[in-house]
Amino acid sequence: MKETVILRTANIYRDDFRLRAFTFGEGEKALCIVGSSRGNEYQQIFMCSRVLQRLKKLEAEGRFEENRQVMVIPTLNPASMNIGKRFWSIDNTDINRMFPGYALGETTQRIAAAVFEVVNKYPIGIQFTSFYMPGEFQPYIQMIHTGYENPEKARAFGLPYIVVREPRPYDTATLNYNWQIWETDAYSLYSGTTAKISVQGAEVAVDAVERFMICNHILKGTPAPAADVRIFHYDDLLTVRTNCSGLYHNLVPQNARVTAGQALAEIIDPCTGEILETVYSPADGVIFFRYDDPLIYAYTSSFKILREDA
Amino acid sequence: MLEDIVSIPLPVEETLRIRKNVIRNGEGKRICVVTGIHGDELEGQYVCFLLTRILNRNPELLHGSVEIYPAVNPLGIGSIQRGIPGFDLDMNRTFPGSDTGVMTEFVASALVNDLAGADLVFDIHASNIFLTEIPQVRINELHRDTLVPLARQANVDLVWVHGNSTVLESTLAYSLNAIGTPCLVVEMGVGMRLTGEYGQQLTTGILNLMRVLGIWDGDVQPVSTPIVADTEDEVIFLNARCSGMFMKTKRHGSWVKKGETVGYVFDPFQGKVLEYVNAEKSGLLFTIREYPLVDEGSLMGRILVGGGAAR
Secondary structure, eight states: OEEEEEEEEOOSSSOOEEEEEEEEEESSEEEEEEEEOSTTOHHHHHHHHHHHHHHHHHHHTTOBOTTEEEEEEEESOHHHHTTTOSSOTTTOOOGGGSTTOOTTSOHHHHHHHHHHHHHTTOSEEEEEOOOSSSEEEOOEEEEEOSSSOOGGGGGGGOOSEEEEEOOOGGGGGSHHHHHHHTTOEEEEEEOSOSSSOOHHHHHHHHHHHHHHHHHTTSBOSOOOOOOOOEEEEGGGSEEEEOSSOEEEEEOSOTTOEEOTTOEEEEEEOTTTOOEEEEEEOSSSEEEEEEEOOSEEOTTOEEEEEEETTO | OEEEEEEEEOSSSOEEEEEEEEEEESSOOEEEEEEOSSTTOOHHHHHHHHHHHHHHHOGGGBOEEEEEESOSSHHHHHTTOSSBTTTTBOGGGSTTOOTTSOHHHHHHHHHHHHHTTOSEEEEEEOOOSSEEEEEEEEEEGGGHHHHHHHHTTSOOSEEEEEOOOGGGGGSHHHHHHHTTOOEEEEEEEOTTOOOHHHHHHHHHHHHHHHHHTTOBOSOOOOOOOOEEEOTTSEEEEEEOSSOEEEEEOSOTTEEEOTTOEEEEEEETTTTEEEEEEEOSSSEEEEEEEOSOEEOTTOEEEEEEESHHHHO
C-alpha cells in the first residue's frame, strides 16, 4: 500500500485541508474507490476503511493481478466531518454537487476539480454514497441512466439489487454522473446507513467489492457465489408516504417481507400519545428502505417497497 | 387577505404555513412578489413591507391583483438557515416539485401551481451572507427575449443574462419561465441584513412594471436604465489565493481600473497582508465579499467588463 496526498490547502486557523489516497498493486490504473463526500457519511468512510484493510491483506497475500493498480480515497471532506456538518464548513456547499469541478473556481469547485483530475484516469469507479433522509436501505448498486451505464456489468458485485435511476438536474454535478460522462464505468454502492455505522452493512460492501475485483481480473481468485439479482428502475419502488407528522415508531424490521395491508409503522402525537396514523403496506413485497428517526413529517417517504410482482 | 398556500402539521405543536397576502382591486392582471426561498436572505422583506403599505394606502389606484409571498421557507427564515431545516436541502433546487412527492417536493409543487399563470413574478434574493450585490436581475439566456424587456423597467442597476446550466433547471424561476409564467430573479444587498435604499429602489421598479402592465395608476418615480450584460460580455471572478481575513477597500457598484486594489487578505497572527486583490481589467465591481473569512478559492468579487460595462 502506498499513500499519497492528492490535495493540500492551507487554512488560517484550522489545520491544512488534505485528502489522502491509498494505492494497491502496480501498473495500469484499474479501479478507484471513493468514500464519504459529506461530513455525516460515517458509514461511507467506515466502509472505505474496511476495504482498505481487506486490500492490504490481499496485497500481502499476493492476490493482485499483474499490472493492476487500485486507488482508495476514504473521504473528500474531512473538514466537515470533524465539526459534524454535512456540507462544506464555511459556505455549506456540497462537494458532490460540484463535479467535474473548476480549478479556478470557488473552494469546493477546486476540491472537486483536484479530485476529478485524479479519479477520472480510472476506467472503473465505485462511490460509497448515501441517501439524504435518515433510514436504512437494502445494500444495492445504483447507476444513473446516462446512456453510458451498463447494469449487467454490476452483476459482478454479487449484490441482490441493481437499481437504475433517471438523472435529475442536480445529478449532472455529481461524481457518479461525471465519471460516466467521461467514460468511467461508475457505480454507486449503498450499504444501508449514513450517519450510523453498520458493521454488517460494511462487511457486505467489502465482500461485494472484492467479488467485483475478482470478476474484473483485478484480483486473483474465484468469486464467491452471488445472490439472485434483480435489476429494476428506481421508479418501480413503491413509495409509502405519511399523512401525519409526529413521533415515529417502526413496527417491522428492515428487509422484512411484508404483505398488503400489514401495519408497518405508527405515528404518535408527541404530547398525548394518541396514534395519529398507522402506516400500512400497499402491496406484497420487501422493505427496500425504512425511515428511521424519532420525528417524522407528513408527506415523508417512510418506506420504499419492492413489490413481489414488480 | 391572507391565504394559505400550504398548511402541514409539524411533529410537535406547530403547523407549517406558507401564506400569501392577496391585494386585489378589479379584474386586471396579476403580479406576484416572492421572497425568502433562502432563509438567510431578508432583503425582500422590506420590499414586501413597502409595497403592501403603498397598496394599502392607495387601493383605488390598483386595477388587478398583487400577491405577496414574504416567506416561502418560513422554517428557514425563523431559524436563520439558508436551506430547509430538517432536510438540509436548498429549496431552490427542489422545483418544480411533485404533488405526490415528499414534503419538500409537495411544497415546491404547491408554490409553482399557485404562481402559474401570473403575468409577472419577482423572486427576490439577497446573494448570501458572504457577498454584497448591487440591485440586479439575473436572466437565463433561454428566456432572454421575454425577460430582458421587463427587467429594463425594474429600476435595477444591472441585468445579467447568463448561460444556461442544467443544475439551474431546479430553480423556481426556471420552472415558472418554462411553463410560460415570466419570472424575474432579483439579487441585491447581502444576506441577513436589510438595505433600505435597495428596498425602495426595487419597490419603485415593481410599481413601474405594474404601471407598464396596466394595473397601477399611481405616480411612479423615474426609473434608471440598467446596464445589460449579455452572455458575450465578460464577468471576471475574483477568487482568494489563500486562506485569511478579507478587508474590502472598494464598495460594490464602484468602477475600478485595471490593477486597482479592491481589497486584501490578511493574517491577524502575523500582522501581514497575504494577498492584495486587484482588478484584472477595468469595469464595474458589482459584487464584493462581505464576510471576512476566506478559504483558498472563496469568491471575493465580480467585475463586469466588456460591452455591457462600456455602455
